[in-house]
Amino acid sequence: xxxxxxxxxxxxxxxxxxDEPAFVRLIERLASAGVDSIGALGSTGSxxxxxxxxxxxxxxxxxxxxxxxxxxxxxxxxxxxxxxxxAQDAQKAGASAVLLAPVSYQKxxxxxxxxxxxxxxxxxxxxxxxxxxPGTTHFxxxxxxxxxxxxxxxxxxxxxxxxSADRDAARxxxxxxxxxxxxxxxxGVSGDWxxxxxxxxxxxxxxxxxxxxxxxxxxxxxxxxxxxxxxxxVRRSERLQPxxxxxxxxxGLRVIATAAELLGLADRPSLPLPIRSLDGAARVHLGSVLxxxxxx
Amino acid sequence: xxxxxxxxxxxxxxxxxxDEPAFVRLIERLASAGVDSIGALGSTGSxxxxxxxxxxxxxxxxxxxxxxxxxxxxxxxxxxxxxxxxAQDAQKAGASAVLLAPVSYQKxxxxxxxxxxxxxxxxxxxxxxxxxxPGTTHFxxxxxxxxxxxxxxxxxxxxxxxxSADRDAARxxxxxxxxxxxxxxxxGVSGDWxxxxxxxxxxxxxxxxxxxxxxxxxxxxxxxxxxxxxxxxVRRSERLQPxxxxxxxxxGLRVIATAAELLGLADRPSLPLPIRSLDGAARVHLGSVLxxxxxx
Numbered sequence: 367x368x369x370x371x372x373x374x375x376x377x378x379x380x381x382x383x384x385d386e387p388a389f390v391r392l393i394e395r396l397a398s399a400g401v402d403s404i405g406a407l408g409s410t411g412s413x414x415x416x417x418x419x420x421x422x423x424x425x426x427x428x429x430x431x432x433x434x435x436x437x438x439x440x441x442x443x444x445x446x447x448x449x450x451x452x453a454q455d456a457q458k459a460g461a462s463a464v465l466l467a468p469v470s471y472q473k474x475x476x477x478x479x480x481x482x483x484x485x486x487x488x489x490x491x492x493x494x495x496x497x498x499x500p501g502t503t504h505f506x507x508x509x510x511x512x513x514x515x516x517x518x519x520x521x522x523x524x525x526x527x528x529x530s531a532d533r534d535a536a537r538x539x540x541x542x543x544x545x546x547x548x549x550x551x552x553x554g555v556s557g558d559w560x561x562x563x564x565x566x567x568x569x570x571x572x573x574x575x576x577x578x579x580x581x582x583x584x585x586x587x588x589x590x591x592x593x594x595x596x597x598x599x600v601r602r603s604e605r606l607q608p609x610x611x612x613x614x615x616x617x618g619l620r621v622i623a624t625a626a627e628l629l630g631l632a633d634r635p636s637l638p639l640p641i642r643s644l645d646g647a648a649r650v651h652l653g654s655v656l657x658x659x660x661x662x
Numbered sequence: 663x664x665x666x667x668x669x670x671x672x673x674x675x676x677x678x679x680x681d682e683p684a685f686v687r688l689i690e691r692l693a694s695a696g697v698d699s700i701g702a703l704g705s706t707g708s709x710x711x712x713x714x715x716x717x718x719x720x721x722x723x724x725x726x727x728x729x730x731x732x733x734x735x736x737x738x739x740x741x742x743x744x745x746x747x748x749a750q751d752a753q754k755a756g757a758s759a760v761l762l763a764p765v766s767y768q769k770x771x772x773x774x775x776x777x778x779x780x781x782x783x784x785x786x787x788x789x790x791x792x793x794x795x796p797g798t799t800h801f802x803x804x805x806x807x808x809x810x811x812x813x814x815x816x817x818x819x820x821x822x823x824x825x826s827a828d829r830d831a832a833r834x835x836x837x838x839x840x841x842x843x844x845x846x847x848x849x850g851v852s853g854d855w856x857x858x859x860x861x862x863x864x865x866x867x868x869x870x871x872x873x874x875x876x877x878x879x880x881x882x883x884x885x886x887x888x889x890x891x892x893x894x895x896v897r898r899s900e901r902l903q904p905x906x907x908x909x910x911x912x913x914g915l916r917v918i919a920t921a922a923e924l925l926g927l928a929d930r931p932s933l934p935l936p937i938r939s940l941d942g943a944a945r946v947h948l949g950s951v952l953x954x955x956x957x958x
Contacts, residue, residue, distance in 0.1 A: 381742070444934075446934075446935040479936065638741050638742075638743075
């Protein structure tokens with residue numbers, strides 16, 4: 367479950383609801399590409415924008431259409447009571463694991479975040495992945511807190527923010543965390559431009575936005591890193607540099623949703639308002655980047 | 663509506679739901695103190711943590727128990743579709759105005775935020791207050807964007823973050839914004855420690871957390887500033903310095919919820935988990951601060 371490529375697909379939607387046929391097509395695309403796991407209802411899957419019933423339905427569709435690929439389901443919400451309900455729903459839908467970010471409106475304290483994971487893990491029968499994403503949660507985990515939470519039952523993985531592009535710094539960061547968590551806990555990297563660097567630095571897996579739409583391009587990077595071909599993994603990632611530049615400028619979600627629209631894999635709009643996919647010159651530029659990279 | 667003291671009460675709650683009798687007592691306390699308006703379901707009222715039906719019920723209770731005091735109701739949510747539903751509910755409940763923050767999970771662009779206000783104001787029949795709170799929304803309004811949004815129909819107020827403690831800087835900040843918005847749009851200050859400074863700098867009103875639990879203490883500051891007694895307003899605010907220090911350290915919500923618990927105006931717990939009120943030494947310290955300030 368927590369090794370190799372964890373592909374995070376978009377949940378295509380509009381103001382009327384989730385576009386279920388489009389979502390199923392994306393899941394089938396990932397299953398037939400042979401990704402190692404699927405992360406449904408991650409940030410790229412716009413989990414916080416959906417109602418509980420919609421999230422249950424999306425989790426069910428992901429599991430039903432993923433073939434043998436294990437599916438992890440995002441269960442984050444502002445309130446503990448909602449997280450517990452969503453965890454039950456995800457398990458009922460057949461999720462192989464759940465992903466939990468400490469979503470906040472009021473800035474949370476470390477003790478509150480520990481209390482959240484403590485209460486939720488007590489209710490779980492499937493593995494949990496700690497979702498460390500300060501860009502959306504505005505909570506900064508200390509390594510010490512990661513170490514405490516990683517001792518809780520059912521915790522099996524940590525999804526960390528991008529590692530440094532400096533090889534020694536990246537390796538030191540992963541090793542520092544590794545020393546603080548039980549050996550059963552996998553460490554995976556996110557931030558697509560840091561996928562190759564994270565895997566080369568010793569991460570077990572890559573939680574990938576690009577992998578949710580372009581699984582082959584992401585698998586080339588992952589398989590190279592897994593084979594010990596660090597340079598080749600970096601070369602494959604650097605080839606996608608024009609895409610990473612757009613991710614950094616507009617956010618991965620807007621870029622990947624626009625790409626799905628351009629590929630005809632999702633209708634436009636595919637994002638929950640007020641969020642919009644790219645428009646005008648940015649949209650045209652993305653189209654030519656995809657063409658140059660032979661991703662269309 | 664948008665002048666003087668706008669008092670923001672807690673919505674006392676626990677994992678089972680909203681403590682409606684406690685909320686009604688808080689509203690009655692504000693109405694009998696003679697605050698100028700009540701901001702129900704603001705950040706202090708934990709609006710994003712409640713379900714739609716709970717928010718409708720809280721809005722109704724606020725309006726029904728506020729006597730002649732006008733009630734503004736928070737309608738923020740991640741999705742435009744939910745904001746529009748909440749706006750309808752608030753109007754149905756009899757709100758005199760609505761308060762809208764650009765709540766985010768994915769960081770929003772200026773165009774997306776403008777689009778949000780444009781779509782919502784089109785559906786409104788009551789005034790709207792723009793809620794500029796980068797600490798919780800992680801969106802930074804430019805003055806230019808405020809100016810554009812302020813032109814939209816129904817926009818009648820802006821709730822700005824704390825002004826500088828430097829008198830000239832505070833006045834310059836309010837005047838810069840004032841020049842960009844129509845004269846029908848009131849400018850109010852938040853951040854309780856900046857209440858007196860904001861009013862003295864020319865703000866029309868103070869959106870106050872402390873005023874939601876200790877209306878008399880807040881009214882003393884407001885009435886002094888309104889009478890042109892700038893020094894007296896500052897003196898009254900500085901007297902509450904030990905409370906402002908706690909607000910800065912623990913967040914206004916945790917401090918005021920703990921104070922309500924200590925006063926017996928709310929049961930413990932009164933906040934939505936994972937958020938907790940103060941514990942241990944911090945709780946004891948708050949108790950002695952309240953006693954010293956003769957607020958108990």
